[in-house]
Amino acid sequence: EVQLVESGGGLVQPGGSLRLSCAASGFTFSSYEMNWVRQAPGKGLEWVSYISSSGSTIYYADSVKGRFTISRDNAKNSLYLQMNSLRAEDTAVYYCARLLPTMVFDIWGQGTMVTVSS
């Protein structure tokens, strides 16, 4: 079964750091581009970051640029998001999602909740 499972969410104080992980299974992870997408409570979807299949190309939303770092370990079938200098507005469910060449997010994880609060 094709599956993505996120972990690492939790409660963190403003200015703190958190590292999210996404474990992939059921497909050849190293062949696919991956993304992080977040959704603040009661709000819409917001694309956060993209990484190419090899990890050589990376993009970030302006809202997280300079604070978040996306990475992947193809040997471990895992995607990561290092989040530093966290702000209250980063509070959201974070989803990892597989991206097809047709710019489609076809597989989503169940999401992991990040709460930034003192």
Next chain:
Amino acid sequence: QSALTQPASVSGSPGQSITISCTGTSSDVGGYNYVSWYQQHPGKAPKLMIYEVSNRPSGVPDRFSGSKSGNTASLTISGLQAEDEADYYCSSYTSSSTVVFGGGTKLTVL
């Protein structure tokens, strides 16, 4: 990276048809045929319903259809059913090599 514009809510009765619009610019919706639509039920992850403007993934009922004209894409659901009640999001590839989502539309089946 401004979000695409969707109506906040739409509603319809069972059996009726509804259309949700998604307006962008020539740098996203109007510039590429990479518009997708996602359905999201409360507490669940989004589910792909339409890709490349008008294509349906396997398993998605043919009651769901998509189209585009200029900078505006549309999702039409015909023969509304109770289980269609959900939030719907459009997305588009952009000239910045990123993806942008719409603000979301809450569909209520009366």
